[in-house]
Amino acid sequence: MNDSLKISQDVISAIKKVTKKDSAPLHEPTFDGNEWNYLKDCIDSTYVSSVGKFVDQFEADLVKYTKSKYAIATVNGTAALHIALKLVNIKKDDEVLIPSLSFVATANAVAYSNAIPHFIDSASNTLGIDPEKLNDYLITHTEQKSGFCINKATNRRIKAIIPMHTFGHPVELEPLIKLTKKFNIDIVEDAAESLGSFYKGKHTGTYGLVGTLSFNGNKIITTGGGGAILTNNKDIAVLAKHLTTTAKIKHQWEFIHDMVGYNYRMPNINAALGCSQLERINQKLKIKRDLFARYNEEFSKIDGIALFSEPKDAKSNYWLQTLVLDHRNIKIRDDILKATNEMNIQTRPIWKPLHQLEPFKNCPSMNVDNAISLYEKIINIPSSSNLI
Numbered sequence: 001m002n003d004s005l006k007i008s009q010d011v012i013s014a015i016k017k018v019t020k021k022d023s024a025p026l027h028e029p030t031f032d033g034n035e036w037n038y039l040k041d042c043i044d045s046t047y048v049s050s051v052g053k054f055v056d057q058f059e060a061d062l063v064k065y066t067k068s069k070y071a072i073a074t075v076n077g078t079a080a081l082h083i084a085l086k087l088v089n090i091k092k093d094d095e096v097l098i099p100s101l102s103f104v105a106t107a108n109a110v111a112y113s114n115a116i117p118h119f120i121d122s123a124s125n126t127l128g129i130d131p132e133k134l135n136d137y138l139i140t141h142t143e144q145k146s147g148f149c150i151n152k153a154t155n156r157r158i159k160a161i162i163p164m165h166t167f168g169h170p171v172e173l174e175p176l177i178k179l180t181k182k183f184n185i186d187i188v189e190d191a192a193e194s195l196g197s198f199y200k201g202k203h204t205g206t207y208g209l210v211g212t213l214s215f216n217g218n219k220i221i222t223t224g225g226g227g228a229i230l231t232n233n234k235d236i237a238v239l240a241k242h243l244t245t246t247a248k249i250k251h252q253w254e255f256i257h258d259m260v261g262y263n264y265r266m267p268n269i270n271a272a273l274g275c276s277q278l279e280r281i282n283q284k285l286k287i288k289r290d291l292f293a294r295y296n297e298e299f300s301k302i303d304g305i306a307l308f309s310e311p312k313d314a315k316s317n318y319w320l321q322t323l324v325l326d327h328r329n330i331k332i333r334d335d336i337l338k339a340t341n342e343m344n345i346q347t348r349p350i351w352k353p354l355h356q357l358e359p360f361k362n363c364p365s366m367n368v369d370n371a372i373s374l375y376e377k378i379i380n381i382p383s384s385s386n387l388i
């Protein structure tokens with residue numbers, strides 16, 4: 001038996017042993033709380049759409065859970081990111097630093113703002129932005145002009161950075177915050193994957209000026225489709241609500257809109273699901289952590305493969321369990337993906353680095369060798385919170 005076949009079989013056996021299932025999707029939602037009751041309430045009351053008590057309730061529940069001062073529910077996480085960039089005043093031709101290793105939504109939101117993604121490298125210990133490497137890069141490639149951070153090569157302003165907490169694992173926020181203060185760059189946190197993840201005891205998405213969440217069907221909790229904007233700043237919160245609800249001025253009957261607003265609000269039926277899902281987040285988090293422990297026991301027996309564990313100073317939600325192949329095994333990543341998927345054990349590589357995608361290939365980028373290397377090594381394995 002060749003190496004690739006042997007390792008693929010070991011991976012399949014380990015997953016089957018832990019999950020006690022013959023097949024498993026990468027991530028499916030679980031509905032084991034009040035979902036039916038709340039949905040019925042929406043239908044019985046006719047409030048299924050853009051207003052209703054569950055939207056307000058869900059926002060209040062998010063505030064309570066994340067300890068963000070404000071939360072504004074949106075139609076999805078990408079819309080939340082789009083508005084978040086407006087809230088920090090991203091303008092045409094501003095550059096926004098984002099990890100090359102992220103879901104395409106992060107780069108798309110920058111493009112929607114007519115701004116320019118500027119790709120940066122990721123660290124192996126967090127799978128997110130490498131603050132040390134970024135610091136060195138900014139020292140050599142930028143200069144400060146009247147309090148603005150200017151990219152010397154393009155003469156454009158670097159206005160913001162979007163740290164993203166990959167698969168729920170918090171990035172090193174403390175050194176990153178220090179760096180952004182030094183270089184006058186705003187933080188917009190893409191916490192789409194990290195509801196339930198904490199860095200030094202504080203919820204991810206609450207460190208930056210603005211943070212965003214996603215409740216897409218594959219995330220740790222779901223509203224069907226949905227997202228949220230988090231902020232501790234009252235003015236920003238008020239503007240976020242206004243912009244995501246068509247910028248309508250309150251009036252008994254007139255339609256008056258004082259800005260170009262967006263129809264980005266979360267419908268009540270989606271929020272109803274969210275309220276119910278959030279009630280059970282602690283159970284989901286516990287199962288994810290237990291799943292990690294059981295996978296870890298099995299995968300530690302396999303040579304040349306490691307299960308990724310939460311970084312230091314962080315408590316991760318372990319949204320997606322992650323295998324990291326040893327350097328020697330990079331060449332068999334696709335064989336493992338093929339063998340597992342053929343057995344209906346759904347596995348996936350991490351996203352293709354964004355700087356390599358057609359729409360972004362001409363955008364500025366630092367050396368992102370480590371992101372490329374991580375792309376070659378990473379495989380996500382079945383991670384649903386109903387697996388054990």
Ligand SMILES: *Cc1c(COP(=O)(O)O)cnc(C)c1O
Pocket residue numbers: 076077078079102103105106164190192193213214215216226227
């Ligand atoms: C899921 C996700 C989003 C937002 O996605 P939506 O599907 O629009 O809710 C944004 N960024 C990252 C990194 C994500 O994983």
